[in-house]
Amino acid sequence: MLKKIIDWIDERVQIIEVIENHLTGHMVPANLNLWYSMGSVLLAMLFIQFITGILLLIYYVPDVDKAFESVTYITNEVPFGWLIRRVHAMATNIFIAVLFLHMFSTLFMGSYKKPRELQWMSGSVLFGLGFLAALSGYLLPWSQLSYWATTVATNTVGAVPFIGDELVRGLRGAERVEQATLSRFFALHVIVVPLLFLGLVAAHLFFMRRTGISSPPGTMKEEVEKIPFVPHFALEDLKVIYFFLGILFIFVFFYPKLYFPPDALSPADPFFTPPHIKPEWYFLANYEMLKLIPNKFLGVFIQLAVALFLFFLPLIDVGSERHPLKRPIFLTIAILGVLAFIALTVLGEIL
Ligand code: HEM
DSSP states (O other): OOHHHHHHHHHHOOOOHIIIIITTTEEEEETTGGGGHHHHHHHHHHHHHHHHHHHHHHTTTOOOTTTTHHHHHHHHHHTTTHHHHHHHHHHHHHHHHHHHHHHHHHTTTTSSTTTHHHHHHHHHHHHHHHHHHHHHHHTOBBBBHHHHHHHHHHHHGGSTTHHHHHHHHHHTTSSSSHHHHHHHHHHHHIIIIHHHHHHHHHHHHHHHHOOOOOOOTTTTTGGSOEEIIIIIIHHHHHHHHHHHHHHHHHHHHHHHHHHHHHHGSSSSSSSSOOTTTOGGGGHHHHHHHHHHHHHHHHHHHHHHHHHHHHHHHHHOOOSSSSOOOOOOHHHHHHHHHHHHHHHHHHHHHHH
16 A cells, blocks of 8 residues: 555655665765764654644643643643643743753864865754754743743843843843743744754755764774665664654653743742842853853853854864864863863753
């Protein structure tokens, strides 16, 4: 039956040729390591976010008087609503963590170098988009936690020189976080960000297919044995995807309080600031840096400079050597950068 359907389609649009060109006949280096599966894990997480997000949208109401009630209804009344909501919230954290892993691994393996500059640059924008998705979604439940964490997070934008206050007002749509903020974060989260994701991921994968995937540093692509992408490498990808799904479900079933602490269980109250409100873990490094550097101007300047430096890295670091151990200056800067990021995150958590 399936064969008949495929033959029917093939007769019209030669689908078998497409499958052979892009899947079974698409050859990749046989010595690809685990890190090369991170992109597929990100695709899997994005897929989960799209499906669970659409399901949540069926009951969610983007109105300050009804938002909290609607997510409580999803959690307590809708069949499996609690599961869908927990998966959506936890998968965001896994997605951001894997974004870091994917970025750091392509950084250390020198995958951003010629001819993959465009892939790195499109990836950098996807990185920023991941954060925008997380920030905009966080406010939607309109709980004490989401309200105040968004107030703190949007406040940090105020440190931008000259136009900081305008930016905060533009982001919030008002002086403080209120209905205008919820409406624009909702539009961002359910339309703008997903559309940008689709377009940019398509571009990212297009670049990957045009340049071909790199072989790990230290091996010459021409000398490496090749295996078909489907089924051989796709099964390797699947193993790593299952591993991260395992982590996701451990958190979903056994540690839900990590993501839903008590402040997430009461509706937003603009007149009561809970003690110890902090942004999510992935914003802590930026937050802590702005707190530690007394001159706000300098704090924001350093962050913008780091972001621009990372975006343009393939145009700055143009040497052809990809092996990290043969690039001591790069390795020192990269390790110091990662350590600084971890230290700031830990400080943000404990201070
Ligand atoms: C939604 C986010 C993203 C998705 C879905 C995604 C997907 C992928 C996929 C499927 C691959 C091929 C397999 C692999 O090497 O993992 C890949 C490769 C790559 N990605 Fe991403 N990516 C994302 C974000 C990023 C980010 C944030 C960066 C870095 C700033 C980045 C830079 C690269 C580079 C340089 C490669 C080439 C690897 C090579 O051929 O050695 N990507 N990406």
